[in-house]
Amino acid sequence: MKIAKTFRLLVVLLILFTVGLLIYQYSTVPKEDVPLPDGLHPTVALKRDELVSLAADKGIQVVITADFRSYEEQNRLYEQGRSTAGNIVTNAKGGESYHNYGLAIDFALMTIDGQVVWDMEYDGNGNGTPDWDEVVSIAKDLGFSWGGDWRNFKDYPHFQMNFGLSISELQRGKRPPE
Template sequence: MKGKIGILLSWSFILILLSLFLVILYQEKQLEGPHEAFAKQKNEASEPATDLHPTVADKVDQLVEQAEELNIQVVITDDFRSIDEQNSLYDRGRDADGQVVTHAKGGESYHNYGLAVDFALRTHDGDVVWDMNYDGNNNGKADWMEVVDLAKALGFTWGGDWTRFKDYPHLQMDFGYSINDLQNGYYPPHE
C-alpha cells in the first residue's frame, strides 16, 4: 500500500510541475506579440528602412487626399531620416547653433525606421505654417486638429498625445514595435 501511495504522489508531483511549466509557457506566448514572433522567424531577412514603410506612405497619401477634401492643404515636412540626419537634428541647440528640435538621437526615432512623418499646413497664401489654431477652411474648427483626427482614423499615433513631451507635427505608425525592437533588428513586414 505504501508503495502505491508513493508512486501516486510521485506522479501527482510530476503532473503539477508539468502544469506549472505549461502555464508559464502559455503566459510567455501571450506576452509575445504577433510581430515579435514574425520578426524572430524572419530577422535574417529583415532590412533596416531606407524610405517610408509602404503602409505608412500609403496612409500619408490618404491623409493628404482626405484633408484636401476638407479644403486643408497638408505639407509633409519630414519623413524618413537617416541616423546621421537624426544626429544632426539632435545636435541643434546642443552642440550646434539653433533651438532644440528633437529629443531623439540617431536610432531613437521612428523616423529612422520609415514609420513617422512630420506635417504642417499650407495657407491659401502659400505660406507653410505650424499654427494649431489656423482655420483656413473657415468651418469653426482648427485645421490642425482636423488633420490629427483624420490621421488617427487612418491608424497614426499623434505626438501631441504624448505625456513626457509634446511633438505636435509628429505622426507615426509603430505597428506595435518599440524603439528597442527596431534597434534590435525587428522591422514591420512589408505587405
C-alpha cells in the same frame, strides 16, 4: 529560526540572480541581421497620401515636412540647440526615432496665400474648427498615433505607426510586415 532566515536569504538571492540573468540575456539579445530601412514603410506612405487627400477634400492643404530620416540626419537634428545653432527639436539620437525606421511623418499646413505654418489655431477652410485639429482627427482615423498625445515631450507635428514595435525592438532588427 536561524534556518528560516538562511532559507529566506537564499530565496532572495536566487530571485535576484534570476532577475539579473534575465536582464543580462535581454540586453545581449543579438540583433537580427536585417538591413535598416532606406525609405518610408509602404503602409505609412499609403496612409500619408490618404491623409493629404482626405484633408484636401476638407479644404486643408497638408505639407509633409519630414518622413524617413537616416541615422546621420537624426544625429544632426539632435545636435541642433545642443552643439549647433538653433532650437532643440528632438530628444532622439540616430536609431531612437520612428523616423529612422520609416514609420513616422511630420506635417505642417499651407495657408491660402501659400505660407507653410505650424499654427494650431489656423482655420483656413473657415468651418470654425482649427485645421490642425481636423488633420489630427483624420490621421488618427487612418491609424496614426499623434505626438501631441505624448505625456512628456509633446511633438505636435508628428504622426507615427509603430505596428506594435518598440524602438528597442526596431534597434534589434525587428521590422513590421510590408
